[in-house]
Amino acid sequence: MFTLYSLKNGLANVQGFYCDGINCGLRPDPSQGDLAFIRSDRLCDIAATYTTNRFQAAPIRHALRHYGKRFQGNFILANAKNANAMTGEAGIADIETILAALPAEAEAQNPVMSSTGVIGYRLPVDKIVKGLDKLDWHAKNSDATARAIMTTDSFKKELCFEVELENDQSFRIAAIAKGAGMINPAMATMLCFIATDAAVPADEMEELLEEAVSLSFNRISVDGDTSTNDTVYLMANGASGAYDREAFAEALRKITFELAMLILKDGEGANKVVAFEVTGAANDEEAAIAATNLSNSLLVKTALFGEDPNWGRIASTIGASGIACDEEKLSIYYDDLLIYNKDNRELDPEREEKAYKIMKKDSFRIRCDLGMGTGSFTSYGCDLSYEYVKINAEYRT
Incomplete structure (x- = not known):
């Protein structure tokens, strides 16, 4: 048995995770974020699902080339306004340049990047690299992080649950997502970053994530179009020391399903x-x-x-x-x-x-x-x- 509670402030609740979002000049309005990070203060087990579009964007190609769909790392950098898709090897090289510029205080291990926005243009590397200096690597600013990955979204999408187990241990799971258009039930068009301090066994993560995605993001459609950048990352750092497979699976299903419903609710111009x-x-x-x-x-x-x-x-x-x-x-x-x-x-x-x-x-x-x-x-x-x-x-x- 377990009990699940909803918490405010998203990613900020999860032990060992830090996040922030700023404007680095990709959006013309300086009050709107366009660059964000999520990091753990310790190495995480990470599982990923990616778009089924044959023209996968450079961030996905970079991650698959270096790490595959299951790996260890602790850092995600994300940008809006530019998808870095259909940019060839130059797009992957731009990611390498940006990630190599991460400062020592970011403590990034096996970092990955996610992008969303217009297809066919290379990243403005100089703007993003300069923007790294504006990020607070010890912040817990889930609101700014969630807003910085928005594109045509009309509201931020962030959730957090605390799960209390029968043995009085507990863990937390939180997620942010973006998505409003190009949503199709084929790993629906969106970005979603999930962080948990549960001690999830590494060999269970991919199966758990794929099940949750199949019941949520793979069942929604705004317009039937599948983008080049769809990505879901699940990061587990084990900081709570707590885990129960049934409880974690239910929490993961619930957070992905509720985020999927928020994406549908925010479908571009949608009313129902x-x-x-x-x-x-x-x-x-x-x-x-x-x-x-x-x-x-x-x-x-x-x-x-x-x-x-x-x-x-x-x-x-x-x-x-x-x-x-x-x-x-x-x-x-x-x-x-x-x-x-x-x-x-x-x-x-x-x-x-x-x-x-x-x-x-x-x-x-x-x-x-x-x-x-x-x-x-x-x-x-x-x-x-x-x-x-x-x-x-x-x-x-």
């Missing part, structure tokens, strides 16, 4: 977060295909924005997904309201009015029972608004 629950599929794999297609569908997303209970868009998306399905067996529900089955193909005025009320909510569930088997899967999406087009049409300006 919707769970797409597919049941009765021939198997879990086909349920996942259907649910993912629903969360990615532009027609479904625009119907959500228009608050139009047009079940035809739901049905046609399932039918186009290529899975086994039959209109005679299909049932569609908005929350618990039956929208469609073979005996109720048209919405009567009473059910349509109820459907409109559901669709006006900030969050609700669309459940599709395919009647083909026992497979199930839930993905999560949001609506697509005029604001999304405006934000992305002006992304570089």
Whole structure:
């Protein structure tokens, strides 16, 4: 048994971790951060998951070249406004230059870098290197760190939980994330840095992280696009001396899932977060295909924005997904309201009015029972608004 509590101030709560964020000139507004770090005062075991995009950005290529997806280190440097993607070997060399410039007081061991922003431009190395002098290596400024990695995000994303174990030991786990656009359930487009003082065995970290990501970031979609820079790092320094696999796995699942929901809530121009629950599929794999297609569908997303209970868009998306399905067996529900089955193909005025009320909510569930088997899967999406087009049409300006 264990008890989980929510704490304020994110990364600042975790033993042995320090963090800060400043403006080094990548953003024109000096009040907005664009460079941040997270470090531990002792060596950490680190596990990572990266984008499935074949054009991986230079920071990911650098990390994979030197360390792989599981390694020991204690330091992450992150910047906004520039993705350092599609920059070739020069982009990797720029990272080497920046990391080599870290001062001795940073106490960096096997440092890695993460970047987010516009694709196709090399990092302004001089600005970033000069910015290193402005960082406070002994700060615990989670707020500034979380804000410094934002791009089109409208709010910071940081969480922290304390977990008390049955033996009166406890550990803490905290995370910051960024993400609002280019979000697709393929290691969704975002950065997430997780720090814990739990004594997690090194050989368990990758499995635990992959499970948590599969249940959170890999189930959300804002626009169906996958970026070049998606990264999740889990850093465990063992400072608390406490660990319980079940408790840690639950805390990790909870923090990644809640951050994923915050990313959806902040989807560029989004107004609604919707769970797409597919049941009765021939198997879990086909349920996942259907649910993912629903969360990615532009027609479904625009119907959500228009608050139009047009079940035809739901049905046609399932039918186009290529899975086994039959209109005679299909049932569609908005929350618990039956929208469609073979005996109720048209919405009567009473059910349509109820459907409109559901669709006006900030969050609700669309459940599709395919009647083909026992497979199930839930993905999560949001609506697509005029604001999304405006934000992305002006992304570089």
